[in-house]
Amino acid sequence: MKTIAERLKTARDYIERTTIDAHRPTKSVQLLAVSKTKPVSDIEQAYEAGQRLFGENYVQEGVDKVQALEHLSDIEWHFIGPLQSNKTRLVAEHFDWFQALDREKIARRLHEQRSPHKSPLNVTIQVNIDDEHSKSGVSPDDVMALADAIQQYPRIVLRGLMAIPKADSSDAQQYASFSNMLALFERLKQQYQTADTLSMGMSSDWQQAIIHGSTMIRLGTAIFGPRQ
Ligand SMILES: *Cc1c(COP(=O)(O)O)cnc(C)c1O
Numbered sequence: 001m002k003t004i005a006e007r008l009k010t011a012r013d014y015i016e017r018t019t020i021d022a023h024r025p026t027k028s029v030q031l032l033a034v035s036k037t038k039p040v041s042d043i044e045q046a047y048e049a050g051q052r053l054f055g056e057n058y059v060q061e062g063v064d065k066v067q068a069l070e071h072l073s074d075i076e077w078h079f080i081g082p083l084q085s086n087k088t089r090l091v092a093e094h095f096d097w098f099q100a101l102d103r104e105k106i107a108r109r110l111h112e113q114r115s116p117h118k119s120p121l122n123v124t125i126q127v128n129i130d131d132e133h134s135k136s137g138v139s140p141d142d143v144m145a146l147a148d149a150i151q152q153y154p155r156i157v158l159r160g161l162m163a164i165p166k167a168d169s170s171d172a173q174q175y176a177s178f179s180n181m182l183a184l185f186e187r188l189k190q191q192y193q194t195a196d197t198l199s200m201g202m203s204s205d206w207q208q209a210i211i212h213g214s215t216m217i218r219l220g221t222a223i224f225g226p227r228q
Pocket of ligand 1: 034036057080081164202203204218219220221222
């Protein structure tokens with residue numbers, strides 16, 4: 001069995017090589033370690049190996065981990081799961097990023113609940129790029145309207161887009177989804193200077209995501225092993 005530190009090193013090496021092969025600047029792709037369902041001790045091991053960005057999907061589990069690791073103050077915590085409006089306060093109070101924004105109501109609540117003593121909460125709009133009923137996210141046609149609506153809430157800042165493309169699609173379909181995301185992201189960047197993040201790519205598809213301009217890949221299984 002490989003250790004978390006070894007898996008992280010392997011992932012970083014592959015990411016760097018793929019980034020160079022894609023003719024993109026080194027360090028232009030960040031690695032988010034998705035630690036959902038995994039114990040605090042796994043996060044500590046990854047931290048020791050230099051990892052600083054962590055992603056959680058479930059509100060209470062995430063808050064418990066943030067609090068348990070409060071002494072590691074340079075961790076950047078990303079909430080990446082769907083969020084019900086009655087749980088927004090916990091995300092506004094404990095996380096640095098929320099990646100799954102898909103409606104204005106949630107944006108308004110996060111703004112109202114974010115402390116003025118903290119830096120604004122970073123958000124990415126989740127795009128339902130393959131129009132799947134099982135997934136949240138706005139349709140590509142609605143991205144610019146939501147981006148515009150967010151501008152009235154200064155306690156949150158628009159950082160870009162996030163997507164979870166369909167898992168079992170053909171290579172051609174996967175290329176199309178990633179290309180469509182990149183085109184949307186380019187449009188968003190032209191309009192909003194704060195938009196610098198395209199969060200796409202997971203353990204099974206991150207190479208294609210990097211080739212298509214992803215700036216943040218989210219790896220769970222590849223770092224921490226399979227989940228139960
Ligand atoms: C679980 C999850 C991941 C990580 O998935 P792996 O396939 O284990 O790498 C990435 N992004 C989101 C939104 C997730 O929910």
